Amino acid sequence: MLARIYIDTSIVGGYFDKELEKDTKLLFERLERGEAVFVVSDLLEYELTSAPEYVKTLLGKYMDRVERVENSTEAKLLAQKYVDEKVVGATSFDDCNHIAIATICHASVLASWNFKHIVNLQRIRGYNSVNLKNGYATLEVRSPKELESYEND
Numbered sequence: 001m002l003a004r005i006y007i008d009t010s011i012v013g014g015y016f017d018k019e020l021e022k023d024t025k026l027l028f029e030r031l032e033r034g035e036a037v038f039v040v041s042d043l044l045e046y047e048l049t050s051a052p053e054y055v056k057t058l059l060g061k062y063m064d065r066v067e068r069v070e071n072s073t074e075a076k077l078l079a080q081k082y083v084d085e086k087v088v089g090a091t092s093f094d095d096c097n098h099i100a101i102a103t104i105c106h107a108s109v110l111a112s113w114n115f116k117h118i119v120n121l122q123r124i125r126g127y128n129s130v131n132l133k134n135g136y137a138t139l140e141v142r143s144p145k146e147l148e149s150y151e152n153d
Helices: 011-016 021-032 043-048 059-065 073-084 090-104 119-132
Strands: 003-007 036-039 068-071 110-111
Touching: 003 021, 003 043, 003 090, 011 021, 011 043, 011 110, 021 090, 036 043, 036 059, 036 090, 043 090, 043 110, 073 090, 090 110, 090 119
Parallel strands: 003 036, 003 110, 036 068
Antiparallel strands: none
16 A cells, blocks of 8 residues: 655655654655655645745655645644643644644654654654544654565665
8 A cells, every 4th residue: 555654844844854854754765755745734834834945846856746634623633732731832833733633634654853742652643543533543753764665675
């Protein structure tokens, strides 16, 4: 089955970051080989409006391999529940919104380089606890390094 990888803004920026580019580009290679489809929300597109032009145009190269999803009232309400349950503080609402959108659209995994608010074991457990309490499935959350595709060695 094709992996549906929800990506947040840090993945797009990571493509051009010296420390993160190798693993980020490997993730994009999975997309190019047809092993995965990226799930992209309008929230990510909005966040990219203030990015440099070369960052904004990166996803344009892959639009035939991208599944676009919309933010929704349901996602915003779930994101608020993460804040209310103190998984993260209110200033991290947009991060929560990414988690909620990925949860609601049943992404296979959410990929991020945000270790403080997203790819963090304590936070992941918190997000998933809220998901389960509210009738949603748990969500896999990983960095691109954890999503590398290894051939049979």
